[in-house]
Amino acid sequence: MIFMKKNRLNHSVVGLSLSLLVAGTALLSPQAASAATATTVSSAAATAMSTSRVDSILRTAKSYIGKVTYRYGTRNTSRLILDCSAYTQLVFSKNGIKLPWGSKAQAKLGTRVSKKTSLSKGDLVMFSTSRPGVINHVGIYIGNGKFISNTTSSGVVVREMNTGYWKDRFIMGRHLK
Numbered sequence: 001m002i003f004m005k006k007n008r009l010n011h012s013v014v015g016l017s018l019s020l021l022v023a024g025t026a027l028l029s030p031q032a033a034s035a036a037t038a039t040t041v042s043s044a045a046a047t048a049m050s051t052s053r054v055d056s057i058l059r060t061a062k063s064y065i066g067k068v069t070y071r072y073g074t075r076n077t078s079r080l081i082l083d084c085s086a087y088t089q090l091v092f093s094k095n096g097i098k099l100p101w102g103s104k105a106q107a108k109l110g111t112r113v114s115k116k117t118s119l120s121k122g123d124l125v126m127f128s129t130s131r132p133g134v135i136n137h138v139g140i141y142i143g144n145g146k147f148i149s150n151t152t153s154s155g156v157v158v159r160e161m162n163t164g165y166w167k168d169r170f171i172m173g174r175h176l177k
Helices: 018-025 030-047 051-063 084-093
Strands: 111-113 124-127 137-143 146-151 155-160 170-175
Touching (some): 051 137
Antiparallel strands (some): 111 170, 124 137, 137 146
């Protein structure tokens, strides 16, 4: 998923696909095209999801600890009664990023991260809490093997992914950068 920022003239400044980029540089000399592609790709990467934006997402996520009540299938943001995906949706929306509601829908976003060791702060993390292999819980990776999510037992909490209940329930991460 590519997130687009708009400038004052309402033109896209981030989110060009690489194929359009390459097509546009075909009109340049080989050296100029190569330089233009490298510059634009690195610029797009730098403006994706910056460290400060990730930090803001994590601050927002933590600000809801002790304030949210979990209820399956609920998305009541005014009363802070949310399921796990409504919580991640709320956190990201407070940081200007739209996510769909539902852990399965959120599991289709961004780039798949299959190993816990490849996760980055701010990635969505998907788990199976009932039938093995079926995604039905989502949280946000905060680093050092920990994630934050809205749970049935405790509301919004930080948990370890590599021990206890969550250890064998991880399915994948989704890198939104």
